[in-house]
Amino acid sequence: MANDDEIQIEPVSSVMKVFAILSALSTQKSLGVTELSRLSMTSKSTVYRFLQTMKMLGYVRQEGDTDKYSLTLKLFEVGAKALEYSDLVEIAEPHMNRIGETTHEALHLGIRDADNIVYVFKVDAQYNLRMQSRIGRRNPLYSTAIGKVLLAEKPEQEVREILANTEFLPSTTNTHKDAASLIAELAIVREQGFGEDVEEQEEGLRCVAAPIYDRFGNVIAGMSLSYPTLRHSDEDKLKYIEMLQESCKKVSDQLGYRSQQ
Template sequence: MKEENNQQIEPVSSVMKVFAILNALADHKSLGVTELSQIVMTSKSTVYRFLQTMKMLGFVRQEGDDDRYSLTLKLFEVSAKALEHVDLVALTEPYMAAIGEQTKEALHLGIRDGDNIVYIFKVDAQYNLRMQSRVGGRNPLYSTAIGKVLLAERPESYVRDVLAQTDFVPSTSKTHRSIDSLLVELKEVKALGYGVDNEEQEEGLRCIGAPIYDRLGNVIAGLSLSFPTLRHTPEKFEKYVGLLQEAAAKVSAKLGYTK
């Protein structure tokens, strides 16, 4: 049966009761049928039938023989599958565009692939003098702001494993030459909540990166802003850090991350 586009759909009472039960169980460790019937204002027999169906489907469990019920992780599994399909670029693009308009500088979204970062989205600077990069382009983890935030919260053993076969090529005089040197800076990056490429990848170019977290608290991407040192001021630097961290936090929240 086709519905008219402007017709208001009436809520289905049984569906609403099911969600009322789920919400009640989410607010309590466990509840009995009597308590649930009082909370959702439905007869005990109806609540019991709903619970048995939800139990059969794996959304609730019955605790022993004491007639108490609690949620399983089934709802988490369902929501996790939905989050897996969230497009990271689509989530991040509006924030990058807004920061680009405000700063006129280049922005990049990057992820790790082996011992490199890969740019999966970018916003070009509005100046003639700007960073030369492309979506799909790669740069080393050890000399980039994004690379540093991708590694900073990982254990030392993880960093050493990822970079075990990496040749630390000195792109500039400021490039890290070893894992040990990088590890010292990564402690500072973790404490500050952002990373900096201080002319390590290219002379005359600085870059600031902020971490993006998934629902489990893992850093899965980095959001960065690049600018020539001739346009650098301490005031701009602090402003850029704030803009990046705020945007990265909002994207992380949309991915299910709660600090």
């Protein structure tokens, strides 16, 4: 019976071959299957299969009806996103820590992935009552303050496309039941410049969030502050929103965003 190391040899070998092909393509405008086979030291039939998969995924393109292939910009886009989000966390962290020290409440930094948000950084509350959250956790766009700021400035048609296959599951009685009700709230979010979750994701928990912009003026992330309803006051909420908006503006500026206002 094969041990774990033996089981892992073939997948690792395949990945190494794929990256050998990508590396070879990065050195030339285009290369044929025979050349790629030689450069990657892989059989032509295997190279062809890998190329067809990479073509289907959008990482390479075929030159007409020839057997030559070239890289698309998708790898650049993936790398640029990784760099952007790496910078995002590094820039946002001190601002979030400062707000956490002032308020003692939990803060999250989230980005969109399909119809979910993904937490990429968090600051725990300093109280005994804490949220059950973690970096890498996903939550729906429709029931989170971060999700709302990520959607608010997108055209309505794009929002509907993003949510086309979303099942609106009622986490609480306050959760949006469909795209129409969420879209109606997004107009308010866009106008006021912040999103709010009033016990929509979790009973007894409120959350406010502000948007973070990239250098092109796109909302790429949201920064939120969460707190239990037992500690809620309208005065505190306004202070939280002001702190979030101020910090998000500074983060956006550091990412290269320049407001037109």
